[in-house]
Amino acid sequence: MEAKAFGRYLRISVLKLRKIINIVRGKSVKDALALLRVLPNKGAKMAYKVIHSAQANFKNVNPEETADNLVITKICADQAPYLKRWLPRARGRADMLMKGNSHLVVTVALPAPEEKK
Secondary structure, three states: OEEEEEEEEEOOOHHHHHHHHHHHOOOEHHHHHHHHHHOOOHHHHHHHHHHHHHHHHHHHHOOOOOOOOOEEEEEEEEEEEEEEEEEEOHHHOEEEEEEEEEEEEEEEEOOOOOOOO
16 A cells, blocks of 8 residues: 655755655655654755655555554655746846756555565
8 A cells, every 4th residue: 555645846956855855765754754854954844745745645545554654665856847037137138047846756655564584
């Protein structure tokens, strides 16, 4: 059983967001949320919300299952369309500012049972 959550058009560049999600990849949801709560980055707050949403989605889809030992099985940040803004320059020219956006996808699931050899 797994559940997904999506963060679309997050107003942060994908490189900055990937630095944060690499820290929590493969961790339990409980540990990841505790870690993201104390990080000072803007991306940590965004990742916290999406992981928390994935945990809530799991509880809604599987009400009989306990969500205490969920694990982040997949987390990825992808490039979203840029916001394009113009910056006036000298002699009537203008430079384009490309403001990056991101899509964040989080999948959580119960850990696979270990087989004894």
